[in-house]
Amino acid sequence: MKVVAKLAVVGPLLLGGCVSVPSDAGFSDVQNTASTRLGVEEVRWNRGEEDDKRVNAAIARMLESPLTPSSAVQIALLNNRRMQAEYESLGIARAELLQAGLLENPSLSAEILIGNGAVSPSISLVQNFLNLLTLPARSTIASSAFEAVKFEVSQKVLDLAADVRSTYYKLVADQQSVDFFRQVVSATEAGAELAFRQGQAGNINRRDQALQQSLYAQAILELARAEARLASDREMLSQLLGLSGDQTAWNLPDRLPDIPSAKPSIDGLETLAIERRLDLAGARQELLTSTQALDLARQLRFLSVLGLGVKFEKDPENGKWLKGPVIELVLPIFDQGQARIASLEAQQRRSEKLVVALAVDVRAQVREAWARLVAAHDAASYYQSTILPLQEQIIAESQRLATGMLISIYDVLRSKQDQINAGREYIGALKDYWTARADLERAIAGPLPDAGASATQSSQNPGS
16 A cells, blocks of 8 residues: 655745735725825724724714715715725735635545555655645736725725715705795795685686696695605715714705816816726736736646655565655646636636726716716806896896886796796706716716816805
8 A cells, every 4th residue: 555645845935925915905005095086084994993983983073064075975985884895805805815825735644454464554645736836826816816806996985986976966956956946836836826816806817827826736746856856865875975873864065066167178088087997907907817817727737736745655564664755647638728728718808808898988988977067067157157147137127017017926926936947957057067077087087187176155046
């Protein structure tokens, strides 16, 4: 009977296979990305530490004041549970990187053969030497995969911030719309009440009376829809911020900010997006990983196991132990790695095509968001400079004519309703601008080059 022993060969080769494994699982890189691209003060990975209480206190302080886009993003990055779950991907990738730097455990076996009055024991210790030789390559592949995970998590941080900003602007617009619909209800209620009294006095026909009541009923319905939309979007923002219970009693500013005076140029934005987008960087990293894995598989196509070690066997005749080197190979007779190599080649081609496809998508996203932003900017500017001032002039002239008994009070009420509707449409244009801006900043993975332009709160109350 043979006893086979394979002993691990350690030394310079083992040291050469070591890779740097960050103790924080690369979370500092994610924090740096968030700080640089989003301007937030802190991004924290909640791992049940004592400092988590400080984070909860900071969230409570931010909720005491009306939310801003920046404070909403900060709360989401600290408190969104799905984002916290994504951070755990870093820990998983770090563990896989550590695993790639470890040798396989040696195998130990023992045998005893008995026959012809003799006992022949044997002991074997076996180590796959090929595992040691490929350690540097496997560590490099795992390190590349680890970098791809960091890009993926960082991109999800930016996506969450964009979702928060977009929902925030929709919610403020919803709140303003509700206020304006309440004004519409008030105006149409006055008209309906006046029409009712005049109808009883016989001073108005039934058609005009029914028309005023219909406008009032329609206004009530629109207000109910606006309030439902406000409640839905408020819950969506609370969900993104990870808030529940008493935490959901947060407040918002009364108004959307005015749009900046200058429109961003499309020049250079596509190139900037290609440079900045972390999902694109992650796709390139995955291509590199698949290429490295394919190269290693091709090199080891006919050699999957190379066992080296030492053998100890007891001679049954004289009772002495014999020893000597042992080598073991797996013969590539049936499996020559064809299927694995074909799979890796397909993965590499898939990664190449995904990189190209994502680059095309990124450029299209930039152009689409920019076009929406410019259209909304032009619409909001036109409302502010032309339509709203005209509505104010119409109201002033209608009141003058009504005083002179040249038009009826219904004409004044209709003018007031038109002014309120114009103000509501102006709010819609503002919402379209700020949501398009959030989408464009998502597309370029960071602030616009003209982000220094300040957005101040509107000093004009459209429809007032």
